Amino acid sequence: MESQRRPILFVSYPESGLMNPLLVLAQELSRRGVPDLYFATDEKGRSEVEALKADTPVEFASLGGTVSEMSAVTWDDETYREVTQRSRFKAHKAVIKHSFAPQARVEKYRRLADIVDEVKPALMVVESMCQYGYEVAITKNIPFVLGVPFLPSNVLTSHVPFAKQYTQRHFPVPHSGLPLDMNVFQRVANQLFKFGTLGLYMTSEMKKVVEQDTQIRKDLGISPKARGMMARIDEAEMVLCYSVPELDYSFPVPEKLNLVGTMVPPLPQAPDDEGLSDWLSQHDSVVYMGFGTITRLTRTQVAALVEVARRIGDGHQVLWKLPKEQQELLPSQEELPENLRIVSWVPSQLDVLAHPSVKLFFTHAGGNGFHEGLHFGKPLVVRPLWVDCDDQAVRGRDFGVSLTLDRPETFDPDDVVDKLTRVLGDRRFRERAEHFSQLLQSAGGRSAAADLLLSLPALAKD
Template identity: 50%
Template sequence: MEGLLGRGHAPTVDGMTIHPEGPVLFVSSSARGHVNPLLTMAGELAARGWPDVWFAADDDVRGDVEALGSGSVTYVPLGPQARGLNPTLWDDEAYRSATTQSKWKNCVAVIREALDVTVLTEKYLALDAEVERIRPALMVVDSETVYAVDVAMTRGIPFVLSVPYPVSGFFQPLLPKDYPTPLSGLPQRMTRSQRVANRLFRLRFMTLPLHKGMLKKLAAVLKVRKQLGIANPTGGVKAKIDGATAVFAYSVFGVEYPFPAPEKLRMLGAMVPATPQCEEDELTRWLDGRESVVHMGFGTISRLTAEQVHSLVDVARRLEGRHSVLWKLPKAQQDLLPPDAELPANLRIESWIPSQFDVLAHPHVRAHLTHGGGNSVGECLHFGKPLVVAPLWLDCHDLAVRVVDCGAGLAVDDTRTFDAAEVTAKLHRVLTEDSFSERARHWAGRQHEAGGVAGAADLLVEYVAGLRAR
């Protein structure tokens, strides 16, 4: 597929210039883990010469779309951020209910928050009106942005689904009985007790309507979907799979556990733009001046406790003399830090990093300590860096066992406190045992072969060209 598009030139397929008729419309909620792969893809498509690229999202994404290049991607506003669809907006009580020690209770809490019939209806109607105006030839939609999938299916517009978490979670109806149930955090090779736990976890999904308040929420959503005339009235996943032109996933089999999947599933590897993204700055010079750096970052959703923050400071202190530590810690959580005088000299804390891609690409960054989000794991492996995963959130538990099983890293057992001795010992192993770096580099090669963002853009051009040829 490489070379189907040339940067700055008219798009081509098989050496023939095509003149696109109809826009390509990307749609996502503003949750970072979901919107970022689509932003990277839209930027790539526009940079390669596609003349009519649109991006529909909540108001707070406008700046990200405009940063893709002057006029290259047209932003479509869909109103304020939807609280239920963006966990960064949840209050502390809602966040705690979704990050307990019970993986099943966490699932229920997230689903309960997402089932906001008012928000889903408003977003559906807003997007439907914009689609009527734009008339896209193809939509590329985040799989969890329910209203976007609904609009595409109801209007009969060809669509590509973007799945930024372990893609087996989206294909759950097709998984064999002995496959680790999505969100269970169970490994591919299970003990007898784990196999029993796996069956029970899957059966529990059938009890969802029985949880407090859930039946009422589900009934309200189904009623409105019927009133709106949505083509997939129950929101069934199989109907979405059958209706999609393709399903894009950002890993490779071998990291993701294999399962029987339709041909329309495209395992592309991480959506990583060309680096460096930013000009050399003071942070780059700091990285240049350190022989070995551990990058720490826990995504946009995670809310660390004071105990966790202090443990991570202790981890940096224990690494002093051997490794420096770059920690991306949100400003709101920096109040939990000990006084500056008590911070180790090898620790650098930033509330914002211009480009995590540039950091992970830097040759002096040797490993990544992460919460285990899909984008973070994929990006780290794209650059061939081993990692230690401290899973803090739903699919992070699944990704943690996959990282361990593919040999590219280790997982933290106790994430309630981030035991400093355990985290330091596991970082020491991935930094000093060659097997972890070797496996990380292996998966980097596999990701690059899968196509990445270039392959995704090539496929989108092929799809639109194929639609015009009908």
Template identity: 55%
Template sequence: MVDEGRKPLLIVSNAGVGVFNPLRVLAAELARRGTENLWFASDEPRRADVEKIDEGSGVRFASLGAINPHYSPVDWDDETYRQITQRSRWKAHRAVVRRGFGAPGTREKSQAIEAVVDELEPALMIFDSVNLPALVAALKRKIPSVLSSPFMPSNLLMPRGFPMLHTGLPLRMSFTQKVRNRVFRLRAGLMLLHPSMLKHVLDTVSRVRKGLLPREALSLRAKVDHADLVLCYTVFGLEYPLPVPEKFHLVGAMIPPLPEAPDDGDLSRWLDANPSVVYVGLGTITRLTRDEVHAMVEVARRLDGEHAVLWKLPDEQQRHLPPRDELPANLRIESWLPSQLDVLAHPSVRLFFNHGGGNAFHEGLYFGKPQVIRPLWVDCYDQAIRGVDSGVSLTVDDPQTVDVEDVFGKITRVLGAPSFRERAEYFSRELREAGGVRTAANLVLGHPALK
């Protein structure tokens, strides 16, 4: 039931960790501040994550039903995973766009969101930047909105002459790279003419003509144009310089109060006992092969004597490990961590080896940790090149595998050069000064719709 009094504030998020986690942190901060009539709509498996926010006013959960496996990377078959993580930046981009365009179950998810919106009649909606059904619901009902983006601002604005999203190209491009960038942009536009996508384009146009969709939904910049505020979880210096509309706010990493998990078994004691730790966290989506798992074990073995290694490796991939008695003594493997943020905050952690996801990249830097990045897919390459250009990280030569010599060499180079740590600590200060969740909550609560 909706409370009498102020109309609800509704947060809507896809279930994917990358877009869900910043909004979960924001919801908890709004609850701590006593925000009344606060709702969070997401897929049913996210209920527990939302309902455990029990501080302040609390957050009520509105279920959007089951996760659509078409949109859930952890549920993709191996062939889909291969297509979207392949070496060709263009083909991977195309696979992602085709996967999301006109996906089965999209209308059902749209109907679920619209049913929640119609019941709650929110004063303001906050939703993630890949959530087109939430955008359509806000457009249809003329509800003010705030856009949440874990991606670089340029990925939303796509200014001409700038590196196109998902290319992994630097700001200062060579002639060849400029040509590649222009061809990539051209092909992205022409992709809508492919028969597999043109059908969906024509169907969308037809629905607009019938009044089933607002005309504004046809614009590629609809989510930015409609939003009153756009929250981006980075800072300039990591993002390249570019003009942004006044509605854009670069608030830095979204970090909750720590520690998140003070009772973490003996993990803190293990970190305390090892003065130099390399933390390996390649995200929830990465699928390592047997050879890649064995290569990472060899990297840890070569680091033995100087550095310990903490590796978060899912259970289903631990079957690829050598026998336990053949693992190096400096290697600790966990299938799950009570809090990755608590690990990154620990002073013993000196380097973060990650997949380049927007949250991981910025969270590591928030705690001043230099990085080595093995980009997984699409936007991970964009974060990786900005890490190199800002002096906080190196990128592996071939993200399609784990080359022992390359990974070991990159890790020892970053650990051995003070400049990487100094630059990471500089951006730690920048990210903290941006305000993170405090600034984001201030902006939301200052919206005229909540007055």
């Protein structure tokens, strides 16, 4: 009987933007009655994994506590300011500086290796940012699928010159926020972004970190094949990307890359939403503001957004998901406009975006939020936060589904109101968003991803 087991092990960081698509896929397999499902992540993700069971169980495998270097939500305010500054290269440099910490992944690698030895997975499904996940899979010769919650070019384009990449050489570097059609200054900036990243690794400080990484790889016995960012692509059995080709700039798509659209569970995801859906149904036009789990607003920014809600109050309600700890920055209840509803959490952002009363999504344009908004045909106004957000923002603008704030660091009310009213008032934004909604939904989402996964040779029965 042992030879008939085909365990599937999901591996992810616990950040919601990275883990959520894999949770949807794992639950879809459970719903289909697939046995021997396991999900390895940090202890903070235990409750979400244990809630997945639809038919067959999804066993939680703990990778221990969260390591600060691997979790942006734990970074101190100074680090947050560095990684979200408006200089895209300086922000990119700060992210590398704070997240490239070889020692931080040692315990995670060992814990995952022990889990693999116990579970003996026939296949691993690894979130694309989870380095120790694909390192274990490659080292132990376990077939793995890479899950990508970003635009496909994000993982197929190199950050440094002369390195292998799957896109064209002139392609915009990830995190640069540059368009495909560049003027001469942008082309220079694109090349400088790559050479600047290379130069970062040549500093004396970073050389020491690279040397430490090399020694750790040797001590852990990590296969040389796992080195380099393209190893996760080259060695994967399959790459699942939760997007569609039309939402990225054109490039030759590798055969192993499958674009399956947005990963959305069956809706409503949270039928008991404490009256939120009833409130939405009472209004003809609602702007939904949600900036992800990482965004930290200042008192000035909060005041600016309150003023934005006041100014667009004629015919539009505003639903604002603002974390409880940031609500102390709000003015007094008496000073809030009547058209503004503030919640610390929504039971399901997907249920909100799916509601017909929601006409626009004001977002930071992270990989999941960008695709989720368009999945339900909602045009966007974008306040890009960091890393991939600028890349999604520029593509949204170029493809006619969004406008980006001119001054995202301040939430200038004049700028925000201008962008909101233009998107709300121009039907072309809605029509383009609905066009991409059709493409994303036709791609198949969780159902297509599960079909592809189950068709792999690693899961074939003897």
